[in-house]
Amino acid sequence: MNRDHAVVAGAGVGGLLIAHVLADTFRRVTVVESDVLDGRSGHRRGVPQSEHAHVLLTRGADALEDLLPGLRSELVAAGAAVAPARMGPGRGTRVVGPAGPFTDVEAEGETFLGASRLLLERHIRSRVRSRPTVDFLDGHRVTGLLVAQAVSRVTGVSVRAADADGGAARSLYADLVVDATGRRSSMPRWLTEAGFPSAPETTIETGIGYASRWYRRPASPTASWDAMIINLRPGINNRFGVLLPVENGECAVSIGGGAGSYPPSDEEGFLRWARDLPDRQLRDAIVESEPLSGISAYRTPTSRRRHYEKLRAWPQGLLVAGDAVCAFNPIYGQGMSVSALEALALRDCLRRDPETLERDFRDLVADIVAGPWSLATAEDMKLASVGSRKRRSLPARLRDRFIYAGHDAATSDPVVARTFGDIMMMRAEPTALLRPHTLARILRHRLRSTRGPRNRTAEPPP
Ligand SMILES: Cc1cc2nc3c(=O)[nH]c(=O)nc-3n(C[C@H](O)[C@H](O)[C@H](O)COP(=O)(O)OP(=O)(O)OC[C@H]3O[C@@H](n4cnc5c(N)ncnc54)[C@H](O)[C@@H]3O)c2cc1C
Missing domain, CATH: 3.30.9 (D-Amino Acid Oxidase; Chain A, domain 2)
Structure with a gap:
């Protein structure tokens, strides 16, 4: 693959970090964003979630600092708590x-x-803007992929002005296209229109x-x-x-x-x-x-994960990142951290064999997403079953009971509480609860509370 021009669709946190990483190896990077960005510092239409609390998990904060050294101090200087x-x-x-x-x-x-999502994004954007090889085409919407069918390669995107009349579509050619258009990504349609299968989805x-x-x-x-x-x-x-x-x-x-x-x-x-x-x-x-x-x-x-890693037929020159791949239940605050980890993974992929970039990145994204997805969906499944007459499976009910016992132990045991904290901050996998030391504490607490007068534990829902 030539490394002349890369196009990133979407200037959210995910797209900005991807553009920053690509600027290390591509001669030019164009970020196409449907919102007008210049001179605007407030909430914008394409990122309605910025009006809501955004927690930056410790693992994500570390990944951001790795990508953009000094960002943390900049944010603190700008008033971050x-x-x-x-x-x-x-x-x-x-x-x-x-x-x-x-x-x-x-x-x-x-x-x-x-820090608010606005402050965070503004500072990341200004760092990316300061890269001389990165251009922003804001106020423009990506409307589809340009594909060289004969060689199964994406050669760019079609874009249109995002204002009311939209104007004529024009082509923006690139050696690599990255979709970072967030949870409303149209990639399944774009792939189908270009003659490729769309990916299996879990919702x-x-x-x-x-x-x-x-x-x-x-x-x-x-x-x-x-x-x-x-x-x-x-x-x-x-x-x-x-x-x-x-x-x-x-x-x-x-x-x-x-x-x-x-x-x-x-x-x-x-x-x-x-x-x-x-x-x-x-x-x-x-x-x-x-x-x-x-x-x-x-x-x-809905929570939604698109399994792009499972597609055998995948065009060269195309990657998908951020919420466009996996739109988590936001209450776990994982999205920005996962995006930062994906950008680090891309940096790693770009140092490997260029011929396997697309395959490597899809696999790494699937690995990064797997842990947070399993943590979030264990609870999401329970939400989905509320009001349903169907009984959850026995393994699911046993897992619910164990997690509840863990939460109960966390009300008095600092080791268990710390483990939950580490899992929430993505510093530990959910399996950390099963480490012998932690598991023993949870079980001990459970035994004590079912036996003695400290029994204040209501059973979790069946
Ligand atoms: C209510 C809510 C609360 C959240 N809370 C947290 C939290 O506490 N912590 C956390 O880490 N994450 C949280 N998230 C998730 C987080 O916002 C995202 O994971 C993170 O912003 C990365 O997303 P992204 O860059 O992939 O997409 P987005 O941030 O959604 O950015 C997508 C960008 O693409 C642009 N765009 C869309 N379509 C096109 C197109 N066709 N052409 C060009 N541009 C386009 C949009 O205008 C936007 O700028 C929350 C999400 C929601 C919905």
């Missing part, structure tokens, strides 16, 4: 699991970076809805935790809530629900929803904070 990474009911991050708030976990020297109906608002917390809030995450427990509590500190002393609050239990977006309903969460502290924090925005709503009814 730096909070100690410890967890606890009253300090650091208050994590409320299905069995109650996690116990205190120290995280010596570790910090958590709190799970999660019925997730968000309502979010930005606040300024008082200088001395009543509660002394910095961030809060209230998890849902499908079938028993279908609601969740998040409060994250972001830049300039502001915080982002997202409340929501799963299994089609969508939160209201009027002021009274928002507060009522927060009040009815299994932990009252989020609502108390909202009440004492000053609202800085209206309430924005967003629905994402």
Whole structure:
């Protein structure tokens, strides 16, 4: 493959990081973005999720720093919040699991970076813009692939102005095209139109809805935790809530629900929803904070993974990355971190045999996505089964019981709570719960709580 020109469709976090990596090896990189970017720093149509709380997981923060050294300091200089990474009911991050708030976990020297999605994207974009070989074609929509059928190669994309009349389509030729157009990616259609099979998909109906608002917390809030995450427990509590500190002393609050239990977006309903969460502290924090925005709503009814790695017939010169491959249930906050890991994987692939780039990247993306997908979908399956008369399989019910026992242990055992924290931050695989040391603690806790007066554990739903 020539490494003259690469086109990246989509200038979200995923597309920007991919463009940055490609600029190391391609002579020119063009990022095509349907939104107009110049001179605009606010929310934009193509990324409606920026109005909602975005947590940057530790693993993703490390990957971003690897890709863009110094980004973290830039964000801090721009006002991003730096909070100690410890967890606890009253300090650091208050994590409320299905069995109650996690116990205190120290995280010596570790910090958590709190930034809005807007700030993060703006800084990544300005770093990518500063690369002399990267051009932005904003206000333009990619509408399909250009393909040399005889050699099964993508040779570019067709683009159109994204404004109302759209204008005539024009061709943008490239040696490599990367689709990073996010969860609304049209790649299945583009592939079919170009004569290729579309990839098998896994979709799970999660019925997730968000309502979010930005606040300024008082200088001395009543509660002394910095961030809060209230998890849902499908079938028993279908609601969740998040409060994250972001830049300039502001915080982002997202409340929501799963299994089609969508939160209201009027002021009274928002507060009522927060009040009815299994932990009252989020609502108390909202009440004492000053609202800085209206309430924005967003629905994402399905989690969806496209298995591009399974296709045998795949054109040369084409890659797919980010949410276009896997649109996770966003409540686990995995998307940006997975995108950063994929960009690192691409950097690695570009150093290998150019002839196997497409195959290598598809395989690596599948590997990167597999862990976070299995973590998220274990819960998503439960959401999908809410209201269904069909009983979940025995292995699924046993797994649910074990995870619940783990959450219960995490309310008093710092080792178990730390393990959950590491899994949530993508620093450990979900199988870390099965490590002998952790497993023994979970089982011991379970035995104690079923035997003794400490039995406060309601059984998980059958
Ligand atoms: C409600 C919600 C909350 C989330 N919370 C978190 C979180 O806490 N933590 C986290 O890590 N992730 C979170 N995510 C996921 C995260 O936003 C994405 O995973 C991340 O932005 C990477 O996505 P992406 O770059 O692939 O796509 P996007 O960020 O969606 O970007 C796609 C880009 O492509 C452009 N585009 C679309 N179609 C075309 C086209 N045809 N031609 C040209 N341009 C096009 C769009 O305008 C956009 O700029 C959340 C997502 C949602 C929906």
